[in-house]
Amino acid sequence: MEEKFIVGVDIGGTWVRVAISTKDLKEETIKKRKANTPKDNKYSISATVCNMISDLLSENNINQTQLLGIGVATAGPLNIEKGEVFNNSNLGFRIIPLKEPIVERFPEVPLYFINDCNGAVLGVHYFEAETNEKENLVYITMSTGIGGGAICNGHLLYGKEGNAAEVGHGIVEPKSKSQCNCGAYGCWEAFSSGTGVKNRALEFLKEGDINADILMKEVDSDKSRITAKEIFKAARMGDELSNKIVNDCVFYSKVGIGLVNNFFDCTTIYFGGGMMKDKEQILPPLIEQFKKDSIKFTINHPPRLKSTKFEDEIGLRGALALVKYKHENHKVLS
Numbered sequence: 001m002e003e004k005f006i007v008g009v010d011i012g013g014t015w016v017r018v019a020i021s022t023k024d025l026k027e028e029t030i031k032k033r034k035a036n037t038p039k040d041n042k043y044s045i046s047a048t049v050c051n052m053i054s055d056l057l058s059e060n061n062i063n064q065t066q067l068l069g070i071g072v073a074t075a076g077p078l079n080i081e082k083g084e085v086f087n088n089s090n091l092g093f094r095i096i097p098l099k100e101p102i103v104e105r106f107p108e109v110p111l112y113f114i115n116d117c118n119g120a121v122l123g124v125h126y127f128e129a130e131t132n133e134k135e136n137l138v139y140i141t142m143s144t145g146i147g148g149g150a151i152c153n154g155h156l157l158y159g160k161e162g163n164a165a166e167v168g169h170g171i172v173e174p175k176s177k178s179q180c181n182c183g184a185y186g187c188w189e190a191f192s193s194g195t196g197v198k199n200r201a202l203e204f205l206k207e208g209d210i211n212a213d214i215l216m217k218e219v220d221s222d223k224s225r226i227t228a229k230e231i232f233k234a235a236r237m238g239d240e241l242s243n244k245i246v247n248d249c250v251f252y253s254k255v256g257i258g259l260v261n262n263f264f265d266c267t268t269i270y271f272g273g274g275m276m277k278d279k280e281q282i283l284p285p286l287i288e289q290f291k292k293d294s295i296k297f298t299i300n301h302p303p304r305l306k307s308t309k310f311e312d313e314i315g316l317r318g319a320l321a322l323v324k325y326k327h328e329n330h331k332v333l334s
């Protein structure tokens with residue numbers, strides 16, 4: 001019998017990643033590549049995805065008839081039936097069709113879609129979570145934005161179109177002047193995502209009430225060079241403004257985690273996304289809060305808090321796991 005393979009795709013605001021693996025997802029068989037997310041027109045992402053898959057197939061002498069499926073995890077919101085992304089603020093177009101162009105190129109291959117954070121929680125579920133964590137598991141990305149995926153009682157929560165657990169847009173400070181990418185004010189994402197941290201620093205700099213000498217020295221007085229990375233670094237060096245922003249990022253993450261745990265009553269939350277590059281400034285105070293005094297933020301027993309060891313590859317791994325679980329009719333997807 002011909003050997004079977006799985007293709008996984010992860011589409012984000014910056015990178016498109018594609019992987020191919022044998023159907024048992026053995027570590028040594030996973031082959032990956034990535035390219036910058038193209039934003040020329042609404043079909044350029046699907047064209048790039050198709051070309052990357054074709055290249056991986058031909059380089060490894062695999063025919064598309066050998067594919068068990070293609071799993072596509074993408075930044076949302078996403079309609080998983082239509083296979084199109086809508087209202088995404090980072091991908092450049094109001095609607096991005098993915099299903100039709102991919103089906104046209106790979107007509108015989110089953111194609112599955114999933115919102116990237118829902119995909120990532122499947123990735124954690126398959127590749128990383130301990131047995132006693134799998135039934136009630138949450139993944140949260142702290143990246144350009146904040147997003148989540150939740151498995152409750154062993155089942156992935158989809159929602160009506162596949163966008164359940166958009167935890168980053170939970171409003172944690174309704175009277176806030178900090179506006180979120182989504183247009184609302186005071187979302188968790190507006191305080192604790194990379195974009196939120198940067199925007200708040202710029203707002204405070206404009207007001208000029210808090211000392212930011214160390215931060216400004218760090219970027220040679222060029223405000224356009226400020227990103228979350230510089231702010232976290234300046235905070236470590238004692239910058240007053242940066243420390244306020246980092247403290248707020250952590251505080252509102254306590255609120256966010258508390259709400260997530262009230263809603264999903266999870267055993268463990270895994271964190272991923274670019275902000276985890278500075279996880280030493282984020283996770284330890286969160287872990288301490290929920291270990292020593294969780295009741296301030298959640299009524300349920302607190303979850304364990306961890307970061308994913310697969311870092312920015314967890315979404316891609318989730319796309320692979322999606323196909324495997326679909327093929328096995330795994331309970332997590334029912």
Ligand SMILES: [Zn+2]
Nearest residue numbers: 169180182187
């Ligand atoms: Zn929002």
